[in-house]
Amino acid sequence: MNTRNTKQRQAIFDAIEHHGGHLTADEVYKLVKRRFPRLSLGTVYRNLRVLVEQGSLRELDFGMAVTYFETVKDSHYHIICRVCGSITDAEMPIERRLQSVVAQARNLGGFRIEEHRLDFIGVCASCQSKPKKAGRGARPIKSR
Amino acid sequence: MNTRNTKQRQAIFDAIEHHGGHLTADEVYKLVKRRFPRLSLGTVYRNLRVLVEQGSLRELDFGMAVTYFETVKDSHYHIICRVCGSITDAEMPIERRLQSVVAQARNLGGFRIEEHRLDFIGVCASCQSKPKKAGRGARPIKSR
DNA sequence: CTCCTTGCAAACTATTTGCAATCTG
DNA sequence: CAGATTGCAAATAGTTTGCAAGGAG
Numbered sequence: 001m002n003t004r005n006t007k008q009r010q011a012i013f014d015a016i017e018h019h020g021g022h023l024t025a026d027e028v029y030k031l032v033k034r035r036f037p038r039l040s041l042g043t044v045y046r047n048l049r050v051l052v053e054q055g056s057l058r059e060l061d062f063g064m065a066v067t068y069f070e071t072v073k074d075s076h077y078h079i080i081c082r083v084c085g086s087i088t089d090a091e092m093p094i095e096r097r098l099q100s101v102v103a104q105a106r107n108l109g110g111f112r113i114e115e116h117r118l119d120f121i122g123v124c125a126s127c128q129s130k131p132k133k134a135g136r137g138a139r140p141i142k143s144r
Numbered sequence: 145m146n147t148r149n150t151k152q153r154q155a156i157f158d159a160i161e162h163h164g165g166h167l168t169a170d171e172v173y174k175l176v177k178r179r180f181p182r183l184s185l186g187t188v189y190r191n192l193r194v195l196v197e198q199g200s201l202r203e204l205d206f207g208m209a210v211t212y213f214e215t216v217k218d219s220h221y222h223i224i225c226r227v228c229g230s231i232t233d234a235e236m237p238i239e240r241r242l243q244s245v246v247a248q249a250r251n252l253g254g255f256r257i258e259e260h261r262l263d264f265i266g267v268c269a270s271c272q273s274k275p276k277k278a279g280r281g282a283r284p285i286k287s288r
Numbered sequence: 289c290t291c292c293t294t295g296c297a298a299a300c301t302a303t304t305t306g307c308a309a310t311c312t313g
Numbered sequence: 314c315a316g317a318t319t320g321c322a323a324a325t326a327g328t329t330t331g332c333a334a335g336g337a338g
Binding site for chain 2: 316317318319320321322327328
Binding site for chain 2: 058059060061062063067079081082088109110111112113114115116117118119120121122123124125128142143
């Protein structure tokens with residue numbers, strides 16, 4: 001499948017790159033629709049999938065019913081507020097301290113570990129000061 | 145809300161406890177329906193939520209579109225095969241080696257970390273020997 | 289031209305919910 | 314009995330897909 005370079009696809013990627021953070025398909029749709037009023041949600045979903053397959057985007061699932069997308073340029077862990085649902089990037093290098101844990105796990109039943117996922121769940125500074133604000137994006141975080 | 149002890153609720157919990165592993169709502173439904181043919185999926189979902197609120201069950205989301213449930217008696221990380229979708233418990237104590245990482249993260253922007261989630265993604269021994277088996281439960285794993 | 293891509297609408301899947309009937313304490 | 318819970322069916326929400334028309338290489 002020879003992928004082509006449509007303005008919609010470019011605009012979808014640009015929107016996420018320009019935003020810098022994590023966006024849902026619907027948020028991307030609303031952003032890009034400003035420049036392409038005829039844009040459809042289906043097109044957004046299809047392009048997000050293509051961009052992920054191309055390696056341009058990374059898909060993120062935090063157990064909040066929606067999927068987030070971000071550009072792949074930086075690798076980091078995520079800090080998630082369980083009250084308002086905000087997602088912040090942890091300014092710490094990925095891996096490093098996890099070496100020992102990964103090493104332990106590597107011995108388990110011949111399983112080949114390719115990657116690990118680590119998130120921090122808690123309450124952000126803003127939600128600590130204004131108790132029970134629970135913004136719109138506040139979907140329940142599922143534990144593991 | 146004074147929760148009551150119905151046979152359906154008991155049977156739902158028993159099914160998960162007896163199985164020992166991680167089950168989806170639909171899997172629980174099919175299991176329990178054998179003893180309660182009139183059981184409805186809605187009842188299963190409602191009871192799973194009650195049992196989680198009671199602290200009897202833990203909810204697990206691995207970015208695979210479905211939610212899994214397990215009993216709370218043990219805390220562990222999970223090892224997920226991206227080929228067949230199998231989920232195995234890591235026989236390692238939770239936390240321990242992560243102290244230093246958590247400590248680092250604790251200083252970030254006043255965020256109060258309450259818990260963290262760690263999963264290992266890779267290919268299980270079985271899928272390494274039989275390449276591309278991709279069992280039924282093989283939903284795509286989303287990265288973070 | 290070829291066939292990838294779009295817009296639109298309908299389809300899907302997992303999960304939730306309204307409601308009257310039915311149990312539990 | 315009072316109120317929690319059930320079965321059933323319809324409703325949601327996020328995401329996917331079929332199809333004919335349009336656009337990129």
